Amino acid sequence: MRPNSTQDTVALVPAAGRGERLGPGAPKSLRHLGGEPLVVHAVRRLATASSVAAVVVAAPPGASETVRELLAPVVMTAELIVVEGGDTRQASVAAALAAAPGHCDIVLVHDAARALAPPELADAVAAAVRDGHPAVVPVLPVVDTVRQVTASGSSTIDREALRLVQTPQGFSRSVLAKAHAECDDALTDDAGLVERLGLPVHTVPGHPNALKVTRPFDLVVASAVLAAEGGMAGSPV
Numbered sequence: 001m002r003p004n005s006t007q008d009t010v011a012l013v014p015a016a017g018r019g020e021r022l023g024p025g026a027p028k029s030l031r032h033l034g035g036e037p038l039v040v041h042a043v044r045r046l047a048t049a050s051s052v053a054a055v056v057v058a059a060p061p062g063a064s065e066t067v068r069e070l071l072a073p074v075v076m077t078a079e080l081i082v083v084e085g086g087d088t089r090q091a092s093v094a095a096a097l098a099a100a101p102g103h104c105d106i107v108l109v110h111d112a113a114r115a116l117a118p119p120e121l122a123d124a125v126a127a128a129v130r131d132g133h134p135a136v137v138p139v140l141p142v143v144d145t146v147r148q149v150t151a152s153g154s155s156t157i158d159r160e161a162l163r164l165v166q167t168p169q170g171f172s173r174s175v176l177a178k179a180h181a182e183c184d185d186a187l188t189d190d191a192g193l194v195e196r197l198g199l200p201v202h203t204v205p206g207h208p209n210a211l212k213v214t215r216p217f218d219l220v221v222a223s224a225v226l227a228a229e230g231g232m233a234g235s236p237v
């Protein structure tokens with residue numbers, strides 16, 4: 001246990017995706033960045049956050065033991081649980097939530113694909129939930145002009161009110177559990193499920209390092225980000 005910390009948070013890490021947009025190869029969370037799998041980078045940073053007491057990873061089908069062996073040496077100050085993920089991101093989050101230890105009232109949901117999100121971002125999101133917001137998402141402003149294209153033509157959309165949504169997203173545990181129990185629409189994130197309950201979603205500033213590795217170009221960018229931060233490889237937390 002770290003001194004002077006509020007360890008009331010469990011981080012769920014959906015890591016079971018195939019990574020089709022990244023191209024052929026191993027499941028995305030097991031592909032390497034700077035010599036380590038993406039899931040190792042993501043979990044190391046989460047486990048470094050002072051609010052995080054436990055991490056539950058939803059591993060690719062058949063890879064739970066591999067993921068456990070990869071993560072055991074790097075997660076030393078938080079409880080580590082590995083479960084098998086599902087066919088969709090939503091199913092993987094639900095599987096991880098079902099395995100989350102009961103003593104954590106705050107739940108973060110964080111893509112393994114956002115491998116370099118800094119621990120401070122996780123703590124900022126958890127702090128906003130602790131302050132009373134039932135659902136919290138980190139967001140970045142849109143920096144490009146946005147155009148909507150339809151069959152009948154195209155038009156510019158006012159970007160002032162638009163934001164790009166990242167993870168980790170934070171929730172009060174009861175709210176996330178209710179959202180998953182009551183909504184089975186296929187949505188792209190957990191805040192969308194909570195929104196369907198009619199609850200507000202609070203935003204906090206995101207971080208450029210929390211970029212999602214989706215396509216090959218993103219791996220190039222993430223490699224540069226990792227190099228710029230001096231690498232975190234090999235340091236157990």
Ligand SMILES: Nc1ccn([C@@H]2O[C@H](COP(=O)(O)OP(=O)(O)OP(=O)(O)O)[C@@H](O)[C@H]2O)c(=O)n1
Pocket residue numbers: 013014015016017018019020021022028029058085086087088089090092093110111112113114212213214
């Ligand atoms: N069945 C799934 C699908 C996705 N994810 C996870 O959800 C996060 C965000 O998903 P995305 O970036 O879309 O990953 P993939 O589904 O792997 O990507 P693709 O759509 O290119 O196959 C990733 O950490 C991914 O591993 C998951 O746990 N289970």
Ligand SMILES: C[C@](O)(CO)[C@H](O)COP(=O)(O)O
Pocket residue numbers: 089111165166167188189190212214
């Ligand atoms: C959850 C997420 O990362 C927030 O931006 C995003 O919605 C995941 O989308 P994907 O299409 O599953 O990569």
